[in-house]
Amino acid sequence: MKLLNKANLAPFLERLRPEFEVVAPLYEGQDILFGDLDSSQLATDFIGKPRLSPKEYLFPQRERLFTFNVCPESIEIEAHFNETKRVIWGVRPCDLYGLKFLDLVYLKDYIDPYYQARRANTLLLGLNCNEAEESCFCSSLRTGPFAKEAFDLLFTDLGDVFLVEIGSRAGEKLIEKGANLFNLATSKEREKAKLLEEKSKKTFKTSIDLGKIKAKIAAASDNPVWAEEAVKCILCGGCNWVCPTCQCFNVEDIKAGHKTQRIRYWDSCQLGGFTQMAAYNSRAAQAERLRQRIYHKFSYNPDKYGGEIGCTGCGRCTDVCPAGINIAYILRRVANE
Amino acid sequence: MNKNIYTPDLAIITKVCDEAAGIKTFTLEFQEPEIQKSFDYRPGQFVELTILGVGEAPISITSSPVNKGYLELSVAAVGKVTQALHLKKEGEVVGLRGPYGNGFPLNEVKGKNTLFVGGGIGLAPLRSLINQIFAQRGDFAKISILYGARNPALLCFMNDLERWTKIENSEVLLTVDVPDAKWKDNVGVVGSLLPKIDIDIENTVAFVCGPPIMIHFVILDLLRMGFGENKIITTMERRMECGLGKCGHCNIGKSYVCLDGPVFSFQQLRELGES
Numbered sequence: 031m032k033l034l035n036k037a038n039l040a041p042f043l044e045r046l047r048p049e050f051e052v053v054a055p056l057y058e059g060q061d062i063l064f065g066d067l068d069s070s071q072l073a074t075d076f077i078g079k080p081r082l083s084p085k086e087y088l089f090p091q092r093e094r095l096f097t098f099n100v101c102p103e104s105i106e107i108e109a110h111f112n113e114t115k116r117v118i119w120g121v122r123p124c125d126l127y128g129l130k131f132l133d134l135v136y137l138k139d140y141i142d143p144y145y146q147a148r149r150a151n152t153l154l155l156g157l158n159c160n161e162a163e164e165s166c167f168c169s170s171l172r173t174g175p176f177a178k179e180a181f182d183l184l185f186t187d188l189g190d191v192f193l194v195e196i197g198s199r200a201g202e203k204l205i206e207k208g209a210n211l212f213n214l215a216t217s218k219e220r221e222k223a224k225l226l227e228e229k230s231k232k233t234f235k236t237s238i239d240l241g242k243i244k245a246k247i248a249a250a251s252d253n254p255v256w257a258e259e260a261v262k263c264i265l266c267g268g269c270n271w272v273c274p275t276c277q278c279f280n281v282e283d284i285k286a287g288h289k290t291q292r293i294r295y296w297d298s299c300q301l302g303g304f305t306q307m308a309a310y311n312s313r314a315a316q317a318e319r320l321r322q323r324i325y326h327k328f329s330y331n332p333d334k335y336g337g338e339i340g341c342t343g344c345g346r347c348t349d350v351c352p353a354g355i356n357i358a359y360i361l362r363r364v365a366n367e
Numbered sequence: 368m369n370k371n372i373y374t375p376d377l378a379i380i381t382k383v384c385d386e387a388a389g390i391k392t393f394t395l396e397f398q399e400p401e402i403q404k405s406f407d408y409r410p411g412q413f414v415e416l417t418i419l420g421v422g423e424a425p426i427s428i429t430s431s432p433v434n435k436g437y438l439e440l441s442v443a444a445v446g447k448v449t450q451a452l453h454l455k456k457e458g459e460v461v462g463l464r465g466p467y468g469n470g471f472p473l474n475e476v477k478g479k480n481t482l483f484v485g486g487g488i489g490l491a492p493l494r495s496l497i498n499q500i501f502a503q504r505g506d507f508a509k510i511s512i513l514y515g516a517r518n519p520a521l522l523c524f525m526n527d528l529e530r531w532t533k534i535e536n537s538e539v540l541l542t543v544d545v546p547d548a549k550w551k552d553n554v555g556v557v558g559s560l561l562p563k564i565d566i567d568i569e570n571t572v573a574f575v576c577g578p579p580i581m582i583h584f585v586i587l588d589l590l591r592m593g594f595g596e597n598k599i600i601t602t603m604e605r606r607m608e609c610g611l612g613k614c615g616h617c618n619i620g621k622s623y624v625c626l627d628g629p630v631f632s633f634q635q636l637r638e639l640g641e642s
Contacts, residue, residue: 109374280614
């Protein structure tokens with residue numbers, strides 16, 4: 031393990047350019063959002079998570095898949111892969127888990143070559159959480175507040191310095207680029223990080239009982255909570271848009287002259303159009319759609335992906351919902367009724 | 368890099384045939400002979416059909432694997448892609464990806480009676496299986512085909528239906544909801560044909576395909592007749608974008624209809640918890 035003075039973080043990240051595009055949490059007005067590194071706006075001491083996860087960098091909101099070039103004699107298909115080499119710093123443990131989950135979706139069975147190209151060129155530099163926000167419940171899902179896997183480097187804020195854990199050979203190579211900025215950590219710093227982890231776990235204001243939910247969810251399909259909460263929904267799709275694990279997308283053709291671009295963009299299972307076919311809608315009621323969102327994450331996904339839950343416990347869906355639909359409240363109802 | 372899972376292969380429309388009112392059957396051949404040769408499928412599987420500039424839609428294959436060298440898709444013009452397909456003529460090019468899905472059980476029903484209950488365009492995937500079974504006639508016992516549509520103009524595959532009636536140890540019964548002046552057969556929903564057949568239910572597997580409301584009532588009829596839940600096989604229609612278990616639209620329970628379906632037994636559907 032290494033130590034990096036906080037003051038040396040920005041110089042270290044700057045040094046990774048131009049080989050890498052460097053992405054980090056930045057102050058933007060009232061918010062903290064991931065963006066292209068601007069050292070003057072770099073957020074290092076924030077509590078909780080950036081408003082949005084870094085999912086966009088691996089699975090963009092809108093992405094061009096390929097172009098059909100229609101020539102007089104033939105039709106050519108030209109695929110577009112993004113192979114930008116990118117380092118993302120400040121990825122919270124919940125978001126590391128979110129990407130680990132998307133790896134299962136997009137890199138298992140049939141490999142999605144667009145996600146694969148981005149993933150293979152992205153290094154994840156995690157940042158442990160010393161304090162939870164109101165909506166955070168990662169400690170209940172064991173996806174945080176300190177990460178155990180799925181990072182290339184992992185930073186822990188010890189006050190004036192970061193303790194830096196190496197998670198991969200690619201991460202180690204980054205440290206070599208900034209070698210003179212790093213010092214060797216001692217057992218004293220490692221002990222301090224352990225204490226911070228225990229302290230952090232005590233800051234959670236939201237918790238759920240995952241074992242109870244897993245045991246109950248199979249039978250809870252007719253729980254009145256679906257109808258009670260669904261009636262509040264204003265169909266904005268926000269819960270899906272901010273979710274680090276939501277995978278669903280639409281595909282559309284955009285025609286311009288002799289070229290047709292096939293694009294994909296995020297879709298939301300909370301919107302009525304999600305299951306709309308030419309002749310009918312297979313999930314017409316909002317209560318069924320709310321139930322689908324929770325079941326997909328806590329029942330169907332674990333069944334399909336060896337127990338892995340499709341929820342990181344970040345609480346962003348609760349934060350963003352203008353109607354006050356709270357995922358932890360729904361999960362507690364599922365567990366207790 | 369491996370082949371891009373989202374990229375279609377180009378195929379030429381070699382024949383367009385008016386099947387019924389608002390329904391056409393398209394015969395397609397892949398442009399690359401090698402792709403055509405290696406394109407192998409099972410009855411009940413589907414392809415993702417691209418109309419360039421319009422989009423993609425999942426369409427079940429109605430030809431049979433015994434028909435070498437081409438594919439047939441029978442399509443009702445009901446949505447954006449299918450309406451655009453209906454404007455296509457012989458010699459024009461479309462895109463195809465697939466085949467996707469699990470397909471019907473075939474070896475599992477060898478030696479048994481098979482009962483097919485189809486409604487409207489729902490006969491299209493069943494036709495693929497029926498022709499496959501007739502190609503291996505000796506492997507199967509009695510074959511009963513019950514087929515209905517809203518009116519006579521909407522009945523598909525009349526040539527096949529006529530041919531199937533002439534095959535030994537098989538029967539074809541037709542019905543329409545609303546007859547015209549020339550109609551001489553049964554009038555009523557397709558389930559009203561079930562009492563007219565004489566089969567040993569214990570040794571029969573039923574295949575049901577059609578609009579959701581028809582499937583619902585036919586399954587209730589079959590259960591009342593004594594069919595076991597795992598002896599009733601049906602297909603699910605769901606919105607799909609990818610066909611590969613990624614886009615999320617067709618998720619029901621732990622299954623993706625595109626990967627684990629579209630063919631399910633009634634027992635499986637009940638376990639999935641949404642039908």
